[in-house]
Amino acid sequence: MLRPHVLLFAGTESQGRAGLHSDLRALHGFPLQVSSVVTCITAQPIGSLPSALLASTALLEQQLDAALQLGPPAAIKVGLLGSEAAAQALIALRQHLGPALHCPMIIDPVMHSSAASPASGLSSLSRAVWWQLLSLADLVTPNLQEAAWLLQVDLAQVVQRPALAARALAERLQTHVLLKGGHGAGQLLTDTLIEGADQLSFSRPRVQVATRGTGCYLASAIAARLALGKTLRQACVDAGDQLHAALRQGQPPACLTGG
Numbered sequence: 001m002l003r004p005h006v007l008l009f010a011g012t013e014s015q016g017r018a019g020l021h022s023d024l025r026a027l028h029g030f031p032l033q034v035s036s037v038v039t040c041i042t043a044q045p046i047g048s049l050p051s052a053l054l055a056s057t058a059l060l061e062q063q064l065d066a067a068l069q070l071g072p073p074a075a076i077k078v079g080l081l082g083s084e085a086a087a088q089a090l091i092a093l094r095q096h097l098g099p100a101l102h103c104p105m106i107i108d109p110v111m112h113s114s115a116a117s118p119a120s121g122l123s124s125l126s127r128a129v130w131w132q133l134l135s136l137a138d139l140v141t142p143n144l145q146e147a148a149w150l151l152q153v154d155l156a157q158v159v160q161r162p163a164l165a166a167r168a169l170a171e172r173l174q175t176h177v178l179l180k181g182g183h184g185a186g187q188l189l190t191d192t193l194i195e196g197a198d199q200l201s202f203s204r205p206r207v208q209v210a211t212r213g214t215g216c217y218l219a220s221a222i223a224a225r226l227a228l229g230k231t232l233r234q235a236c237v238d239a240g241d242q243l244h245a246a247l248r249q250g251q252p253p254a255c256l257t258g259g
């Protein structure tokens with residue numbers, strides 16, 4: 001039997017912590033086929049400015065067409081897009097697949113990374129495009145900063161009332177939201193899932209490590225489970241456990257110089 005197919009939209013990060021490398025680490029070992037549309041190639045040196053080369057519209061389409069030769073995806077996971085062209089390719093794909101195909105789309109709205117923003121140097125997406133894109137998702141996984149930017153509120157407001165912020169996003173987008181607490185403070189790290197009328201919080205001890213790519217890893221670990229038929233709730237819990245275990249084992253690796 002053909003293994004379910006997970007399609008990634010992702011950028012590369014040459015130290016191998018974030019982006020596509022992190023996605024592949026999270027997906028490793030699952031009985032899946034994994035294809036990818038590489039949206040951009042980035043260098044994100046610690047302590048200096050990042051740089052990036054964007055895939056052209058033609059190359060985005062060619063990668064996508066080839067990826068779809070594996071068959072229709074069982075889940076789509078979206079990380080760094082980097083350009084309006086990549087956002088438009090994704091919107092067109094969603095329309096092309098149609099509502100009949102059960103294919104959850106998980107969007108990690110990468111804007112503020114754990115370190116320098118990879119978005120500098122890339123043509124950043126407007127809030128309007130983000131809203132359009134995110135409303136097509138089945139699950140959106142912002143961190144605290146991304147939620148604050150999307151909602152146009154102070155970060156402190158999201159930090160103090162994360163469940164309220166997550167619900168506001170879910171209601172505006174009419175989708176499920178997993179708000180990640182990783183960029184907060186304190187010994188416990190709490191993620192908040194809004195699934196329709198339900199609200200769930202998952203807390204784990206914080207692993208004190210300066211790294212990148214944890215958001216990519218988590219969203220891919222969720223995508224793997226959704227492609228394999230798990231419920232959203234179970235996928236979020238198990239993916240969080242997988243990330244926690246990986247961090248304790250040093251994956252993604254810590255940044256050795258700076259933050």
Ligand SMILES: Cc1ncc(CO)c(N)n1
Nearest residue numbers: 011012018019080113213
């Ligand atoms: C390429 C890439 N994707 C995602 C992130 C977010 O961690 C990053 N820093 N770089």
